[in-house]
Amino acid sequence: MAIVLVVTALAVLVFALVLFLRGRRDAPQGTPLPNGRGIVLLTLAGLVLALASQLPVFQ
Numbered sequence: 413m414a415i416v417l418v419v420t421a422l423a424v425l426v427f428a429l430v431l432f433l434r435g436r437r438d439a440p441q442g443t444p445l446p447n448g449r450g451i452v453l454l455t456l457a458g459l460v461l462a463l464a465s466q467l468p469v470f471q
Contacts, residue, residue, distance in 0.1 A: 413470045414465040414466075414470040414471060415465075417461050417462070417464055417465035417470060418461075418462060418465045420461055421458045421459070421461035421462035421465065422458075422462075424454055424457055424458035424461065425454075425455065425458035425459075425462075427454060428451050428454035428455045428458060431447060431450065431451050431454070432445070432451050435447055435448075435451070
């Protein structure tokens with residue numbers, strides 16, 4: 413079960429990175445990213461999943 417959480421977390425974090433890089437490339441200089449809040453939420457979700465995989469319940 414822990415490996416499933418880790419793989420899911422990695423997929424979510426890679427997806428957030430792709431969104432960030434794509435938004436940064438398309439956004440004009442000095443403007444905020446159009447989907448910045450979504451990127452932050454995806455990053456937090458990925459980190460929570462990665463940390464949850466370390467809980468003894470999933471070992």
